[in-house]
Amino acid sequence: MADSGADFDVVVVGAGAAGVAACHRLVTHNVKTIAIEARDRLGGRAHTVPTVLGKPVDLGCEWLHSADINPWTGIAEELGFALDKHLPDWTSRIAIHHGDAANDDWNAARDALEEAYERAATLPEDMPADQLLPPGGRWNNLFDAISTWANGAELRYVSVKDRQRYDNTGVNWRALAGYGALISAFSAKLPVRFNTVVERIDHSGPAIRIVTNRGDITARAVIVTVSTNLLAEEAIRFAPALPRIVSAAAGLPCGVANKLFLGLAGAGPSETYLHLNGRTDSAQTGNYQIRPHGWPMISCYFGGHLSMRLEKEGPAAMAAFAIDEIAGIYGNEIRKRLNFLASSAWGIDPYARGSYSCALPGHADDRSILMEPVNDRLFIAGEACSIDQFGTAHAAYESAIIAADRAMAALAPARN
Ligand SMILES: Cc1cc2nc3c(=O)[nH]c(=O)nc-3n(C[C@H](O)[C@H](O)[C@H](O)COP(=O)(O)OP(=O)(O)OC[C@H]3O[C@@H](n4cnc5c(N)ncnc54)[C@H](O)[C@@H]3O)c2cc1C
Secondary structure, three states: OOOOOOOEEEEEEOOEHHHHHHHHHHHHOOOOEEEEOOOOOOEOOOOEEOOOOOOOEEOOOOEEOOOOOOHHHHHHHHHOOOEEOOOOEOOOHHHHHHOHHHHHHHHHHHHHHHHHHHHHHOOOOOOEHHHHOOOOOOOHHHHHHHHHHHHOOOHHHOEHHHHHHOOOOOOOEEEOOOHHHHHHHHHOOOOEEOOOOEEEEEOOOOOEEEEEEOEEEEEEEEEEOOOHHHHHOOOOEEEOOOHHHHHHHHOOOEEOEEEEEEEEOOOOOOOOOEEEEOOOOOOOOOEEEEOHHHOOEEEEEEEHHHHHHHHHHOHHHHHHHHHHHHHHHHOHHHHHHEEEEEEOOOOOOOOOOOOEEOOOOOOOOHHHHHOOOEOOOEEEOOOOOOOOOOOOHHHHHHHHHHHHHHHHHHHHHHHO
8 A cells, every 4th residue: 555644545435236346346456445334234225135935035136137248247157146047027017917908008108108208318408207108198107107116216206318328238137146145245355344334524635534433544535335315415424515426416316116025825826927017007006026036925116105105104014005906916815825024115224215316307417427536536436326227236336346446546656
């Protein structure tokens, strides 16, 4: 390390997907570094938990989206994590609910809306995604429900430009042992200080002072990876203040999406990998994945305002809501066969305050602002710091590599 008087060359704030990726990159290049993590565990919004069925479930990220170009795929293979390469069936749900004619109608409506989004994204002015729904359209509530799962927010909160910039290769795989477990295994030997909450980052002097609940640490550069909601709430205060960063983060709020896992006893429904809508005529509905990996469970997904309400009411309310919707699909007999396994509450989680970022209308370019280095020694990384892969664990990884490389380049003269 350079003889700078600072404790570390680089301090990384947070040990989620971005934090561990940055820390790994820096350690690999012999940079004196440490990740400071508020929780007592690795992974942040990547969190795999065991269940009484002996099967692990992901409370946060689960799908290796764009798995064919996703850096976590190679890491999974290197670490010997088995991958389930069965592609999700996110399109057949209308046929199952309403039959083939309705499915054709749905597909036509979806194609028309996609075309409208593509056209709108080329206009100079951004707009909220709900403005392009056909007035009185049969599927408008379902489009809104899907937005709550995909974006954590209803369409009226979603920037059309941001939505259209998102790119996905369509290859979505899963690690059987869990995405959270994968990220933790990758990070197992990294220098991480747990149970340490960063409260303030003073970058007014020659060394940056990171003030935590367990004392101060100094560094030549800092990479901050906490969620946009925490940045916008100024859960970490910067001195001097960084209004441009705080305002960009506020333009990219994390919506809320949550999961609930229910054990499914007995035989049937026999379909596996199927994703069903609780309803197709309301945005206040869940999405239900039947027997993921063939396991005897149903994975339930809630987003937006419904999810915020259910997480506040607690796991029992979430389970009751899901069981009502599942009984609406399969009949009341199934109720007694469902039992609670696990659930998440990311919106009220003090170290996340939401699930994944989504640009508000007019704020798609805030992603570029968030990625701007501050005085070449303070860098923001994390899932929101991506133009076209945002909201994902691999965006978090890639943003962290960029930040770590920038930090190393900035420190290079002093470190050589
Ligand atoms: C329900 C749900 C489903 C999802 N599904 C998928 C999916 O299928 N595929 C996918 O790719 N992505 C998915 N995601 C998104 C993915 O989980 C996130 O994009 C990614 O994990 C974010 O990583 P990050 O490092 O940017 O942030 P985080 O994981 O939030 O990491 C930030 C870290 O900073 C810590 N921290 C916060 N404040 C402080 C502080 N003051 N001091 C010290 N440490 C602090 C936090 O504890 C956390 O560990 C999902 C997320 C959720 C919630």
